[in-house]
Amino acid sequence: MNCMLEIESLSKTYGDFYAIQDIHLNIVAGDICAVIGKNGAGKTTLFKCITEQVFQTKGTISFYGKSDRVEVRQERHKMGAIIEEPAFFQDFTARQNLEYYRQQRGIAGKSSIDQALREVNLMDTGKKKFKAFSMGMKQRLGLALALMTHPTFLILDEPTNGLDPEGKAEIRQLLQRLNREKNVTMLISSHVLSELQSIATRYIFIDQGRIIQELTAEELLNKTRKSIELVVKDSRQAAPILEKNFPDIPYQILPNHHIQLFGGMDMTDQINRVLHNHNIAVISINIKGEDLEEYYLSLLGGERNA
Numbered sequence: 001m002n003c004m005l006e007i008e009s010l011s012k013t014y015g016d017f018y019a020i021q022d023i024h025l026n027i028v029a030g031d032i033c034a035v036i037g038k039n040g041a042g043k044t045t046l047f048k049c050i051t052e053q054v055f056q057t058k059g060t061i062s063f064y065g066k067s068d069r070v071e072v073r074q075e076r077h078k079m080g081a082i083i084e085e086p087a088f089f090q091d092f093t094a095r096q097n098l099e100y101y102r103q104q105r106g107i108a109g110k111s112s113i114d115q116a117l118r119e120v121n122l123m124d125t126g127k128k129k130f131k132a133f134s135m136g137m138k139q140r141l142g143l144a145l146a147l148m149t150h151p152t153f154l155i156l157d158e159p160t161n162g163l164d165p166e167g168k169a170e171i172r173q174l175l176q177r178l179n180r181e182k183n184v185t186m187l188i189s190s191h192v193l194s195e196l197q198s199i200a201t202r203y204i205f206i207d208q209g210r211i212i213q214e215l216t217a218e219e220l221l222n223k224t225r226k227s228i229e230l231v232v233k234d235s236r237q238a239a240p241i242l243e244k245n246f247p248d249i250p251y252q253i254l255p256n257h258h259i260q261l262f263g264g265m266d267m268t269d270q271i272n273r274v275l276h277n278h279n280i281a282v283i284s285i286n287i288k289g290e291d292l293e294e295y296y297l298s299l300l301g302g303e304r305n306a
């Protein structure tokens, strides 16, 4: 497995307070890893430790297999990050802002600016000043800045924050394209699970500084997939009747005469009636499975703080 980032036993304290505690995390090349947690959960602190904006109290961070600070620093040009909004000059254009940072960071070649602007679809902003940009354009310019060094690994702290649904979708598409076409690996945070749901390949749920759950996209889908849970007197009698009358609804027989149906969520009355007409006693019929937001809230222990 090509492990890009490996974090072991990472903690960061401020005084006695653990902003993050005992974090273990591996990011594999090609991952889009979503870090999901409420405000104050520790997402930014984790990202700041990775990018050395703060130093961890305990633990190790290896990047491309290297954990020595000097060696990690040498690999750092492969990492692009947006943590908190980059300070752009209000009266500069997109190009002028990027040129300022290109010089400040010693990035060779002006072509990196054009390329980055093209990646984020900001080539045609011409003389428009930063202060006249929409929120989405501002976010995309931040991304262009992170892309100027052609990173293979991107760290983005809440990149869809403050955007309208259209702007969020635009950023998601852009990130997905970078991942697919340029194989850029990503670590992205959000406090809204559904915002990264369509693009993330892995989910890390973080609460009060600790990872409370890790799921692949497939595992999350299974957990939040709705199904009908049917309990009957005799599942062996019920199964052929379901198959004959509802051939398009896949099902599985579970122990104790439980049957799970993956579809027909709006047909529970009909299912009940058909079984009843065939003298199959239905003990209960319920829809199971939480939607994404319910799942997230139950994981994080209730109250939403967004």
Ligand SMILES: Nc1ncnc2c1ncn2[C@@H]1O[C@H](COP(=O)(O)OP(=O)(O)OP(=O)(O)O)[C@@H](O)[C@H]1O
Residues within 6 Å of the ligand: 014, 018, 019, 037, 038, 039, 040, 041, 042, 043, 044, 045, 046, 191
């Ligand atoms: N410099 C600091 N000094 C003291 N406490 C801090 C400092 N930075 C962060 N914290 C605390 O650490 C905890 C985690 O903060 P962090 O910013 O990492 O959370 P977050 O998940 O990124 O939240 P948000 O979504 O609001 O950005 C919070 O309780 C915060 O108040």
